[in-house]
Amino acid sequence: MALATRTARTSALGTLWGSTVGKKAVMAATGVIMLLWLTAHMLGNLKIFFGPAEFNGYAAWLRTLGEPALHEAWFLWIQRAVLALCVVLHGVAAYQLSRRDLAARPQRYAHRRPRASYATRTMRWGGVILGLFVVWHLLDLTAGVVNPLGEDGHPYQNVVADFRTWYADVFYIAAMLALGLHVRHGFWSAAQTLGANNRRRDRALKATANVLAVLLTAGFVSVPVAVMTGLVD
Amino acid sequence: MNLTLRIWRQRSPEEQGAMTTYRVEGVSPDMSFLEVLDVLNEELVLRGEDPVAFDHDCREGICGSCGMVIDGQAHGPERTTACQLHMRHFRDGDTIDVEPWRAAAFPVVKDLVVDRSALDRIIGAGGYVTAPTGSAPEAHATAVPKEAADTAFEHAECIGCGACVAACPNGSAMLFTSAKVVHLNVLPQGAPERESRVLGMVAAMDEEGFGGCTNTGECATACPKGIPLPSIAAMNREYLRALRKGGARRP
Numbered sequence: 001m002a003l004a005t006r007t008a009r010t011s012a013l014g015t016l017w018g019s020t021v022g023k024k025a026v027m028a029a030t031g032v033i034m035l036l037w038l039t040a041h042m043l044g045n046l047k048i049f050f051g052p053a054e055f056n057g058y059a060a061w062l063r064t065l066g067e068p069a070l071h072e073a074w075f076l077w078i079q080r081a082v083l084a085l086c087v088v089l090h091g092v093a094a095y096q097l098s099r100r101d102l103a104a105r106p107q108r109y110a111h112r113r114p115r116a117s118y119a120t121r122t123m124r125w126g127g128v129i130l131g132l133f134v135v136w137h138l139l140d141l142t143a144g145v146v147n148p149l150g151e152d153g154h155p156y157q158n159v160v161a162d163f164r165t166w167y168a169d170v171f172y173i174a175a176m177l178a179l180g181l182h183v184r185h186g187f188w189s190a191a192q193t194l195g196a197n198n199r200r201r202d203r204a205l206k207a208t209a210n211v212l213a214v215l216l217t218a219g220f221v222s223v224p225v226a227v228m229t230g231l232v233d
Numbered sequence: 234m235n236l237t238l239r240i241w242r243q244r245s246p247e248e249q250g251a252m253t254t255y256r257v258e259g260v261s262p263d264m265s266f267l268e269v270l271d272v273l274n275e276e277l278v279l280r281g282e283d284p285v286a287f288d289h290d291c292r293e294g295i296c297g298s299c300g301m302v303i304d305g306q307a308h309g310p311e312r313t314t315a316c317q318l319h320m321r322h323f324r325d326g327d328t329i330d331v332e333p334w335r336a337a338a339f340p341v342v343k344d345l346v347v348d349r350s351a352l353d354r355i356i357g358a359g360g361y362v363t364a365p366t367g368s369a370p371e372a373h374a375t376a377v378p379k380e381a382a383d384t385a386f387e388h389a390e391c392i393g394c395g396a397c398v399a400a401c402p403n404g405s406a407m408l409f410t411s412a413k414v415v416h417l418n419v420l421p422q423g424a425p426e427r428e429s430r431v432l433g434m435v436a437a438m439d440e441e442g443f444g445g446c447t448n449t450g451e452c453a454t455a456c457p458k459g460i461p462l463p464s465i466a467a468m469n470r471e472y473l474r475a476l477r478k479g480g481a482r483r484p
Contacts (some may be wrong), residue, residue, distance in 0.1 A: 020445035104404035111330035116324030195470025
């Protein structure tokens with residue numbers, strides 16, 4: 001080692017994406033961006049409790065955000081592009097790391113025992129479920145293709161029509177529970193991966209992850225529950 | 234105590250192995266787990282059979298040679314090494330499963346013996362200081378903050394047994410690597426190689442075919458020396474810092 005006279009140089013980004021630690025850091029960073037966006041999305045959804053005018057007005061305002069610097073809906077499209085990039089990076093990194101992880105333990109132990117928490121064990125398949133949910137959710141409430149009503153510019157009416165069907169309620173609530181579990185492990189794990197964790201912060205970070213997971217799930221689930229109970233119609 | 238042991242027997246790296254059942258009778262609760270294997274091996278030799286191969290050396294829990302998965306747990310049910318695990322933690326009539334460390338980077342050599350030289354190669358990629366050693370230096374020559382000294386000592390306790398890799402569902406060596414990175418990176422003596430150490434050791438770890446960290450925490454639970462899970466966060470912090478500083482060099 002001391003005799004090495006030449007050092008192979010790769011770019012910092014190449015090294016980052018090429019190593020297990022770096023790739024996981026990409027997953028963590030994209031996860032945090034998506035989590036921040038989800039928090040804003042959840043809070044925006046709660047506007048539905050103030051009636052159709054408020055909710056539809058909020059949706060319209062999202063399209064005018066950034067004007068006059070940005071043209072109509074530009075903000076939305078920029079945000080969609082960033083999110084799509086995050087989803088792709090997060091998913092590809094997860095897939096590649098999982099392949100590697102499975103190959104690193106080719107033979108299982110004969111003596112099995114339960115290990116790790118439910119949230120930790122379901123990160124991979126929970127992530128797949130969330131990915132499928134996002135596809136349906138976009139077709140349903142963004143494009144309106146699979147929505148029972150699907151009227152452009154009337155998100156309040158679309159949401160209500162949607163959650164009057166049992167399958168939308170079931171799929172949506174199941175996905176939000178999966179989201180809660182994903183965030184419960186994911187938030188703390190991201191802090192650990194980005195090096196933000198230490199022994200003093202460990203418990204506080206785990207508690208924050210739990211609170212975030214519960215608030216996000218409760219906030220999102222409150223909408224279909226409100227439609228089902230007739231609080232919103 | 235009378236015990237039934239189900240032990241992984243594999244004659245060579247190429248041959249298929251299998252769990253084989255043995256009865257061991259008259260076990261004292263004061264025996265260590267390795268001593269039970271000694272008793273079994275004496276009987277096997279007398280019967281003209283091949284004794285169970287397992288790694289061991291100091292039998293004091295400080296060398297890191299011994300290691301086997303006992304009832305699905307690295308080093309067994311107590312937080313110590315297999316040599317310091319005493320039979321009082323088992324009950325008369327128990328059936329105990331004994332398997333080698335399982336990881337792609339730890340190929341089985343024979344029975345319970347695995348090749349852990351991958352860990353040596355990780356150490357070779359940066360787990361050292363280039364400061365001149367030799368005779369013990371004057372203790373006041375280099376001031377080390379108390380907190381740094383404590384952190385370094387805690388991580389220097391790693392004996393490289395590989396229990397973290399065996400316990401990890403991804404066969405990851407992150408806890409081992411982080412122990413050495415943190416140990417040397419907090420000390421002034423380790424400062425000159427601070428960036429190249431973490432970059433080199435992580436690269437070596439990846440090249441050996443160890444998996445990545447999914448933060449399950451199994452490693453820190455199994456570690457007989459109590460290396461804490463946040464050590465991996467500290468290594469990640471060092472790694473990202475080294476990349477930011479443009480030290481993408483591989484030693």
